[in-house]
Amino acid sequence: MSSSVQRKRIRKSPxxxxxxxxxxxxxxxxxxxxxxxxxxxxxxxxxxxxxxISHYFPxxxxxxxxxxxxxxxxxxxxxxxxxxxxxxTTGAATGIAGAAALAGLTGPTRAGVGADAGADAGASxxxxxxxxxxxxxxxxxxxxxxxxxxxxxxxxxxxPLLRDRVAEQExxxxxxxxxxxxxxxxxxxxxxxxxxxxxIQILVVLDGLGAHANTEDRGRPEAVTxxxxxxxxxxxxxxxxxxxRDT
Numbered sequence: 001m002s003s004s005v006q007r008k009r010i011r012k013s014p015x016x017x018x019x020x021x022x023x024x025x026x027x028x029x030x031x032x033x034x035x036x037x038x039x040x041x042x043x044x045x046x047x048x049x050x051x052x053i054s055h056y057f058p059x060x061x062x063x064x065x066x067x068x069x070x071x072x073x074x075x076x077x078x079x080x081x082x083x084x085x086x087x088x089t090t091g092a093a094t095g096i097a098g099a100a101a102l103a104g105l106t107g108p109t110r111a112g113v114g115a116d117a118g119a120d121a122g123a124s125x126x127x128x129x130x131x132x133x134x135x136x137x138x139x140x141x142x143x144x145x146x147x148x149x150x151x152x153x154x155x156x157x158x159x160p161l162l163r164d165r166v167a168e169q170e171x172x173x174x175x176x177x178x179x180x181x182x183x184x185x186x187x188x189x190x191x192x193x194x195x196x197x198x199x200i201q202i203l204v205v206l207d208g209l210g211a212h213a214n215t216e217d218r219g220r221p222e223a224v225t226x227x228x229x230x231x232x233x234x235x236x237x238x239x240x241x242x243x244x245r246d247t
Protein backbone atom coordinates (compact mmCIF):
# COMPACT_ATOMS: atom_id res chain seq x y z
CA MET A 1 0.00 0.00 0.00
CA SER A 2 1.41 3.36 -1.02
CA SER A 3 2.16 5.77 1.80
CA SER A 4 1.93 8.80 -0.44
CA VAL A 5 -1.08 11.03 -0.06
CA GLN A 6 -2.43 12.70 -3.17
CA ARG A 7 -3.04 16.35 -2.59
CA LYS A 8 -6.54 17.58 -3.20
CA ARG A 9 -6.78 19.81 -6.25
CA ILE A 10 -8.75 22.99 -5.88
CA ARG A 11 -10.81 24.00 -8.88
CA LYS A 12 -10.48 27.70 -9.59
CA SER A 13 -12.47 29.97 -11.84
CA PRO A 14 -10.83 30.78 -15.20
CA UNK A 15 -10.28 34.37 -14.05
CA UNK A 16 -8.62 33.30 -10.80
CA UNK A 17 -6.46 30.70 -12.53
CA UNK A 18 -5.29 33.15 -15.19
CA UNK A 19 -4.47 35.75 -12.53
CA UNK A 20 -2.49 33.14 -10.60
CA UNK A 21 -0.47 32.26 -13.69
CA UNK A 22 0.27 35.89 -14.48
CA UNK A 23 1.30 36.67 -10.90
CA UNK A 24 3.69 33.71 -10.86
CA UNK A 25 5.16 34.73 -14.21
CA UNK A 26 5.59 38.34 -13.09
CA UNK A 27 7.39 37.22 -9.94
CA UNK A 28 9.78 35.01 -11.93
CA UNK A 29 10.39 37.85 -14.40
CA UNK A 30 11.28 40.26 -11.58
CA UNK A 31 13.53 37.81 -9.78
CA UNK A 32 15.27 36.12 -12.71
CA UNK A 33 14.46 37.85 -15.97
CA UNK A 34 11.99 37.47 -18.81
CA UNK A 35 14.21 34.93 -20.57
CA UNK A 36 13.50 32.48 -17.75
CA UNK A 37 9.80 32.42 -18.50
CA UNK A 38 8.63 29.19 -20.10
CA UNK A 39 5.29 27.44 -19.89
CA UNK A 40 6.92 24.52 -18.10
CA UNK A 41 8.68 26.76 -15.60
CA UNK A 42 5.45 28.45 -14.54
CA UNK A 43 3.69 25.09 -14.44
CA UNK A 44 6.38 23.88 -12.03
CA UNK A 45 5.98 27.04 -9.93
CA UNK A 46 2.27 26.38 -9.57
CA UNK A 47 2.55 22.59 -9.43
CA UNK A 48 0.24 22.08 -12.39
CA UNK A 49 0.59 20.48 -15.82
CA UNK A 50 2.15 22.60 -18.61
CA UNK A 51 -1.00 22.01 -20.61
CA UNK A 52 -2.95 24.11 -18.15
CA ILE A 53 -0.62 27.06 -18.71
CA SER A 54 -0.83 26.68 -22.49
CA HIS A 55 -4.62 26.64 -22.24
CA TYR A 56 -4.50 30.25 -21.05
CA PHE A 57 -1.33 31.26 -22.89
CA PRO A 58 -0.87 29.20 -26.09
CA UNK A 59 2.36 31.08 -26.81
CA UNK A 60 5.10 31.87 -24.31
CA UNK A 61 5.36 35.28 -26.01
CA UNK A 62 1.87 36.08 -24.75
CA UNK A 63 2.91 35.16 -21.22
CA UNK A 64 6.14 37.19 -21.38
CA UNK A 65 4.27 40.30 -22.50
CA UNK A 66 1.57 39.84 -19.86
CA UNK A 67 4.14 39.24 -17.11
CA UNK A 68 6.03 42.41 -17.93
CA UNK A 69 2.86 44.51 -18.25
CA UNK A 70 1.59 43.20 -14.93
CA UNK A 71 4.83 43.86 -13.05
CA UNK A 72 5.30 47.33 -14.53
CA UNK A 73 1.65 48.27 -14.03
CA UNK A 74 1.61 47.09 -10.43
CA UNK A 75 4.80 49.02 -9.72
CA UNK A 76 3.27 52.20 -11.12
CA UNK A 77 0.31 51.84 -8.75
CA UNK A 78 2.78 51.53 -5.86
CA UNK A 79 5.03 54.41 -6.88
CA UNK A 80 2.42 56.90 -8.04
CA UNK A 81 -1.22 55.91 -7.44
CA UNK A 82 -3.70 57.69 -9.66
CA UNK A 83 -5.55 60.67 -8.30
CA UNK A 84 -3.78 60.52 -4.90
CA UNK A 85 -5.87 57.48 -4.07
CA UNK A 86 -4.70 54.21 -2.60
CA UNK A 87 -4.27 51.56 -5.33
CA UNK A 88 -7.29 49.61 -6.46
CA THR A 89 -7.52 46.30 -8.28
CA THR A 90 -7.93 46.80 -12.03
CA GLY A 91 -7.49 43.51 -13.83
CA ALA A 92 -5.32 40.50 -13.20
CA ALA A 93 -2.59 41.15 -10.67
CA THR A 94 -2.70 44.95 -10.86
CA GLY A 95 -3.40 47.54 -8.17
CA ILE A 96 -3.22 46.46 -4.54
CA ALA A 97 -3.72 42.77 -5.35
CA GLY A 98 -0.86 42.74 -7.84
CA ALA A 99 1.47 44.90 -5.79
CA ALA A 100 0.87 42.79 -2.70
CA ALA A 101 1.37 39.55 -4.62
CA LEU A 102 4.62 40.78 -6.13
CA ALA A 103 5.71 42.13 -2.76
CA GLY A 104 5.39 38.74 -1.17
CA LEU A 105 7.47 37.16 -3.91
CA THR A 106 10.22 39.73 -4.33
CA GLY A 107 11.40 40.32 -0.80
CA PRO A 108 10.81 42.42 2.29
CA THR A 109 12.04 45.64 0.71
CA ARG A 110 9.17 45.64 -1.77
CA ALA A 111 6.69 44.72 0.93
CA GLY A 112 7.65 47.83 2.82
CA VAL A 113 7.23 50.02 -0.24
CA GLY A 114 3.87 48.47 -1.05
CA ALA A 115 2.62 49.00 2.48
CA ASP A 116 3.50 52.68 2.20
CA ALA A 117 1.60 53.15 -1.06
CA GLY A 118 -1.70 53.69 0.67
CA ALA A 119 -0.23 56.76 2.30
CA ASP A 120 -0.85 58.63 -0.96
CA ALA A 121 -4.52 58.68 -0.03
CA GLY A 122 -3.60 61.34 2.51
CA ALA A 123 -1.38 63.39 0.19
CA SER A 124 -3.05 66.78 -0.02
CA UNK A 125 -0.82 68.40 -2.65
CA UNK A 126 0.78 67.48 -5.94
CA UNK A 127 4.14 68.41 -4.42
CA UNK A 128 3.68 65.78 -1.71
CA UNK A 129 2.70 63.13 -4.24
CA UNK A 130 5.75 63.88 -6.37
CA UNK A 131 8.07 63.94 -3.34
CA UNK A 132 6.78 60.52 -2.26
CA UNK A 133 7.25 59.23 -5.79
CA UNK A 134 10.91 60.23 -5.79
CA UNK A 135 11.32 58.84 -2.30
CA UNK A 136 10.30 55.41 -3.63
CA UNK A 137 12.44 55.44 -6.77
CA UNK A 138 15.58 54.18 -5.08
CA UNK A 139 16.84 51.14 -3.22
CA UNK A 140 16.73 47.41 -3.84
CA UNK A 141 13.02 47.26 -4.61
CA UNK A 142 13.22 49.90 -7.33
CA UNK A 143 16.36 48.30 -8.75
CA UNK A 144 14.36 45.12 -9.38
CA UNK A 145 11.83 46.90 -11.59
CA UNK A 146 14.63 48.88 -13.27
CA UNK A 147 16.34 45.63 -14.23
CA UNK A 148 13.05 44.34 -15.62
CA UNK A 149 12.63 47.45 -17.78
CA UNK A 150 16.19 47.05 -19.11
CA UNK A 151 15.44 43.41 -19.84
CA UNK A 152 12.12 44.13 -21.55
CA UNK A 153 13.44 46.95 -23.72
CA UNK A 154 16.27 44.75 -24.95
CA UNK A 155 14.07 41.76 -25.75
CA UNK A 156 11.39 43.95 -27.33
CA UNK A 157 13.68 44.39 -30.33
CA UNK A 158 12.86 40.81 -31.28
CA UNK A 159 9.44 40.25 -29.72
CA PRO A 160 6.57 42.31 -31.19
CA LEU A 161 4.08 41.49 -28.44
CA LEU A 162 6.52 42.58 -25.77
CA ARG A 163 7.40 45.70 -27.75
CA ASP A 164 3.74 46.72 -27.81
CA ARG A 165 3.43 46.12 -24.06
CA VAL A 166 6.57 48.17 -23.33
CA ALA A 167 5.15 51.05 -25.37
CA GLU A 168 1.85 50.74 -23.52
CA GLN A 169 3.55 50.89 -20.13
CA GLU A 170 5.77 53.80 -21.16
CA UNK A 171 2.65 55.73 -22.12
CA UNK A 172 0.99 54.82 -18.81
CA UNK A 173 3.96 56.03 -16.76
CA UNK A 174 4.22 59.27 -18.77
CA UNK A 175 0.50 59.86 -18.43
CA UNK A 176 0.47 59.29 -14.68
CA UNK A 177 3.38 61.64 -14.05
CA UNK A 178 1.92 64.24 -16.40
CA UNK A 179 -1.35 64.00 -14.47
CA UNK A 180 0.40 64.98 -11.24
CA UNK A 181 2.29 67.81 -12.92
CA UNK A 182 -0.88 69.25 -14.47
CA UNK A 183 -2.60 69.05 -11.11
CA UNK A 184 0.27 70.99 -9.54
CA UNK A 185 0.14 73.63 -12.26
CA UNK A 186 -3.62 74.07 -11.83
CA UNK A 187 -3.17 74.51 -8.08
CA UNK A 188 -0.35 76.99 -8.50
CA UNK A 189 2.27 74.66 -7.00
CA UNK A 190 4.26 74.12 -10.21
CA UNK A 191 5.25 76.29 -13.15
CA UNK A 192 6.05 74.68 -16.50
CA UNK A 193 5.34 75.50 -20.12
CA UNK A 194 4.60 71.91 -21.11
CA UNK A 195 3.64 69.24 -18.57
CA UNK A 196 4.05 66.50 -21.16
CA UNK A 197 7.63 67.46 -21.99
CA UNK A 198 8.52 67.88 -18.32
CA UNK A 199 7.19 64.41 -17.53
CA ILE A 200 9.33 62.94 -20.29
CA GLN A 201 12.42 64.79 -19.07
CA ILE A 202 11.99 63.40 -15.56
CA LEU A 203 11.43 59.85 -16.77
CA VAL A 204 14.43 60.00 -19.12
CA VAL A 205 16.68 60.89 -16.18
CA LEU A 206 15.15 58.15 -14.02
CA ASP A 207 15.66 55.67 -16.84
CA GLY A 208 19.26 56.78 -17.20
CA LEU A 209 19.93 56.21 -13.51
CA GLY A 210 18.01 52.94 -13.59
CA ALA A 211 20.23 51.70 -16.43
CA HIS A 212 22.93 51.18 -13.79
CA ALA A 213 20.77 48.84 -11.70
CA ASN A 214 22.97 45.89 -12.69
CA THR A 215 26.19 47.59 -11.62
CA GLU A 216 27.72 48.89 -8.42
CA ASP A 217 26.35 52.32 -7.57
CA ARG A 218 27.63 52.92 -4.06
CA GLY A 219 29.74 56.01 -3.63
CA ARG A 220 27.94 58.06 -6.26
CA PRO A 221 27.96 61.81 -5.54
CA GLU A 222 24.66 63.14 -4.24
CA ALA A 223 24.46 65.43 -7.26
CA VAL A 224 24.19 62.30 -9.39
CA THR A 225 21.80 60.28 -7.21
CA UNK A 226 19.33 63.16 -7.04
CA UNK A 227 19.55 64.15 -10.72
CA UNK A 228 15.91 63.25 -11.37
CA UNK A 229 14.75 65.27 -8.38
CA UNK A 230 16.93 68.22 -9.39
CA UNK A 231 15.51 68.07 -12.91
CA UNK A 232 11.95 68.06 -11.58
CA UNK A 233 12.56 70.95 -9.19
CA UNK A 234 14.19 73.04 -11.92
CA UNK A 235 11.57 72.33 -14.59
CA UNK A 236 8.66 72.89 -12.19
CA UNK A 237 9.96 76.14 -10.75
CA UNK A 238 10.55 74.73 -7.27
CA UNK A 239 13.29 75.57 -4.81
CA UNK A 240 16.11 73.12 -4.20
CA UNK A 241 14.99 70.48 -1.73
CA UNK A 242 11.27 71.05 -2.26
CA UNK A 243 10.82 67.44 -3.42
CA UNK A 244 13.04 65.80 -0.83
CA ARG A 245 11.47 67.17 2.34
CA ASP A 246 9.59 64.83 4.65
CA THR A 247 5.92 64.97 3.70
